[in-house]
Amino acid sequence: MPLRPPVSSADHIQGNDNALIELVEYGDYQCPHCGRAYPIVKQLQEELGNQLKFIFRNFPLAKIHPEATLAAIATEAAALQGSYWEMHDIVFENQDDLGKGALLQYAVTLGLDVTQLEEDMARPELASKVEADFESGIRSGVNATPTFFINGEKYNNGWEGDRMLTYIRANYPGL
Amino acid sequence: MLSIGIEAPGFSLFATPDQKISLSEFRGKRVVLAFYPADWSPVCGDQMALYNEMLNYFHKHNAELIGISVDGKWCHLAFSQDRKLHFPLLADFEPKGAIAQLYDVYDEKNGECRRALFVIDEEGIIRWNHLSPVGINPGADGIFDALEEMDKVKNNVTI
Numbered sequence: 001m002p003l004r005p006p007v008s009s010a011d012h013i014q015g016n017d018n019a020l021i022e023l024v025e026y027g028d029y030q031c032p033h034c035g036r037a038y039p040i041v042k043q044l045q046e047e048l049g050n051q052l053k054f055i056f057r058n059f060p061l062a063k064i065h066p067e068a069t070l071a072a073i074a075t076e077a078a079a080l081q082g083s084y085w086e087m088h089d090i091v092f093e094n095q096d097d098l099g100k101g102a103l104l105q106y107a108v109t110l111g112l113d114v115t116q117l118e119e120d121m122a123r124p125e126l127a128s129k130v131e132a133d134f135e136s137g138i139r140s141g142v143n144a145t146p147t148f149f150i151n152g153e154k155y156n157n158g159w160e161g162d163r164m165l166t167y168i169r170a171n172y173p174g175l
Numbered sequence: 176m177l178s179i180g181i182e183a184p185g186f187s188l189f190a191t192p193d194q195k196i197s198l199s200e201f202r203g204k205r206v207v208l209a210f211y212p213a214d215w216s217p218v219c220g221d222q223m224a225l226y227n228e229m230l231n232y233f234h235k236h237n238a239e240l241i242g243i244s245v246d247g248k249w250c251h252l253a254f255s256q257d258r259k260l261h262f263p264l265l266a267d268f269e270p271k272g273a274i275a276q277l278y279d280v281y282d283e284k285n286g287e288c289r290r291a292l293f294v295i296d297e298e299g300i301i302r303w304n305h306l307s308p309v310g311i312n313p314g315a316d317g318i319f320d321a322l323e324e325m326d327k328v329k330n331n332v333t334i
Contacts (some may be wrong), residue, residue, distance in 0.1 A: 001316065061228050063259050138229060143222070143314035 001156040007055050012084045015045065015053040016086035020175065021168055024055040024149040026137045029072060029091050029107040030098055031145045035145040037159055038092040044165055051175050056088060059145050067098035072130045074103040078118035086110050122155060176280050176291055176306050183295045184277040189263050190263040205238035206295040207318055210280050210288040212309055214246045214254035222312045227260050229315055236322035241265060244288050280306065294321045312319040
């Protein structure tokens, strides 16, 4: 099942733009499974270095995870201050508390302009960006969180432990 | 499973302990009919919880979502409240699986509905169908592809 739309400059991309492996995660900041996948992705990035680029798209399951959308919006607001990935990390590292006060506190920890961040979080464009991510997830066949795509195709072999690394090593022997 | 192009068989089943829903009430709207094996499967990978997040997108295409399984109305009520579902779950409970059998998606061996999707148009004709392996949540991309295709056809006819 292909990724729709493909990765573009509208996405947040971490790592080497020309990497051989493109890993996209559809995730929800309040989802415990995504929380467990977070260090696994970090490790994958460490193992594969500049052979891997990582893209995160928002797929908040808002009815079962009521704080997930606001957390996603907070990361988008941090992006406006050039700190998307720092916010992404701190949110996943503190999944137990994702209320608005906590999100603003994480921004303080990161040294962001919190007044600006709070203002930006209210901007409808950021909510639309999160919705657009969600809609692209629907169209790409996302059926749970997290769902991963490797080089544009849905990855169905399990993400726990080193399964993704094993899969990538087996399918891209040149790495 | 029933084929594309034929009229969707009618039904009238309990959606709440005291209210029945009939397919005929939805004339003029599209219906996404989702047969599924059982309430209470695990949260994050749950098909009904996933579709619950997408109701706005279904509505944009003039489509209403209906879930259907052999669970009884009280079980559906508890499940629906627990997961905060905002669409009806129908109880194909007595006679058990009768509607699933009409749509040819009943699993006799396990006594459950198969995981099957039907998209029914404004006139009650089946326009798309899909059968998934029981353990696989099919997501919604196929449904939305079908709804979009129906939008295109409709617009061409109007023009």
